[in-house]
Amino acid sequence: MRRTTSFALSLLLFTAGFAAADDASLRAGVFHPARPAPDFSLRGSDGAELKLSRYRGKVVILAFGFTSCPDVCPTTLAALAETRKKLGAQATELQVLYITVDPDTDSPERMQKYLGSFDPTFLGGTGTAEQLAAVRERYGIAATRKALGTSYTFSHSSFTYLIDRKGSLRALMPYGQSSDDYVHDVKILLAP
Amino acid sequence: MRKTRTDARGTKPRRSLWAWVFLGACALSAVFWAALAPVRAASRDQVFEIPEGTWARRMAGNKVEILPSEIRLTLGVRDILVLKNLDDVPQIFGPTLMMPGQSFRLPFRRASRYQFACTAHASGQMIIVVEPFPATPWARLRWRVQELFTARRGRSERADT
Numbered sequence: 304m305r306r307t308t309s310f311a312l313s314l315l316l317f318t319a320g321f322a323a324a325d326d327a328s329l330r331a332g333v334f335h336p337a338r339p340a341p342d343f344s345l346r347g348s349d350g351a352e353l354k355l356s357r358y359r360g361k362v363v364i365l366a367f368g369f370t371s372c373p374d375v376c377p378t379t380l381a382a383l384a385e386t387r388k389k390l391g392a393q394a395t396e397l398q399v400l401y402i403t404v405d406p407d408t409d410s411p412e413r414m415q416k417y418l419g420s421f422d423p424t425f426l427g428g429t430g431t432a433e434q435l436a437a438v439r440e441r442y443g444i445a446a447t448r449k450a451l452g453t454s455y456t457f458s459h460s461s462f463t464y465l466i467d468r469k470g471s472l473r474a475l476m477p478y479g480q481s482s483d484d485y486v487h488d489v490k491i492l493l494a495p
Numbered sequence: 496m497r498k499t500r501t502d503a504r505g506t507k508p509r510r511s512l513w514a515w516v517f518l519g520a521c522a523l524s525a526v527f528w529a530a531l532a533p534v535r536a537a538s539r540d541q542v543f544e545i546p547e548g549t550w551a552r553r554m555a556g557n558k559v560e561i562l563p564s565e566i567r568l569t570l571g572v573r574d575i576l577v578l579k580n581l582d583d584v585p586q587i588f589g590p591t592l593m594m595p596g597q598s599f600r601l602p603f604r605r606a607s608r609y610q611f612a613c614t615a616h617a618s619g620q621m622i623i624v625v626e627p628f629p630a631t632p633w634a635r636l637r638w639r640v641q642e643l644f645t646a647r648r649g650r651s652e653r654a655d656t
Contacts, residue, residue: 334593334598
């Protein structure tokens with residue numbers, strides 16, 4: 304009995320050691336301990352329900368933004384599209400989800416067209432203002448609508464989240480990181 | 496009236512001159528050391544913690560500032576930002592939401608000026624300035640002087656709170 308306990312403890316420490324080593328080598332900011340990524344149910348840009356839990360088994364990159372975003376979103380989405388290309392065959396194990404902060408403008412159709420211009424596999428999520436605010440709150444995302452002449456814009460959190468295959472919120476990639484940084488970290492998270 | 500001791504020729508004694516020479520030599524040695532000694536740090540982590548009870552203190556109306564609105568880091572010396580939430584409620588800390596007991600470790604690999612949305616600050620922003628590794632004597636001297644000022648400022652801010 305004591306032997307079994309000691310073996311189980313060693314195994315646990317060994318696994319934890321590996322997880323810590325993985326985390327230390329990530330280029331993104333790492334959460335310790337990782338918490339389960341809050342699930343959500345939104346309208347997907349493909350017309351179906353968008354649920355985070357549906358992507359268990361894949362690494363998910365979760366971004367927040369709006370389709371009229373002039374700089375932050377196009378830069379991030381272009382880096383993510385490049386990331387998928389660089390991943391080659393492993394790209395099928397990565398899912399990019401993009402949740403809008405502008406439900407008044409971003410319909411599922413508009414999001415699909417916008418995201419498709421970067422990568423056809425990217426999926427968008429929209430919903431009511433209350434639904435989206437609830438998701439943002441659970442992820443600590445800031446989004447403020449600002450008047451811009453007769454129009455408006457949003458100031459929003461520019462980082463992305465990296466969620467591992469088990470659905471744990473593992474890391475936060477700051478804005479402006481290169482596709483090589485994403486590839487590096489996604490490969491670590493995909494490793495068995 | 497204070498009397499100064501003078502020798503027979505009316506000049507100050509040599510002992511005083513030697514003291515000044517010694518002080519000058521010490522100052523010069525310190526400058527040389529600061530410029531030439533390699534820059535090292537025991538840890539590359541720059542740690543900020545939300546202490547236990549912070550939320551309760553805020554709820555009681557106390558102003559609690561934990562993160563400065565601008566953080567300066569140096570590549571290769573202190574280039575890892577570590578945030579720890581030791582409070583018993585989730586907190587927006589720096590750029591992100593952190594659960595009680597959770598820590599966040601963000602390494603920087605490029606010298607640049609980073610802006611993060613941060614609801615904890617009145618400006619709504621937190622700026623992290625990452626400076627290049629101080630490789631030249633002048634850069635090392637500047638870095639050490641800056642460190643000295645930062646440490647002094649930190650001490651006086653802590654004394655104020």
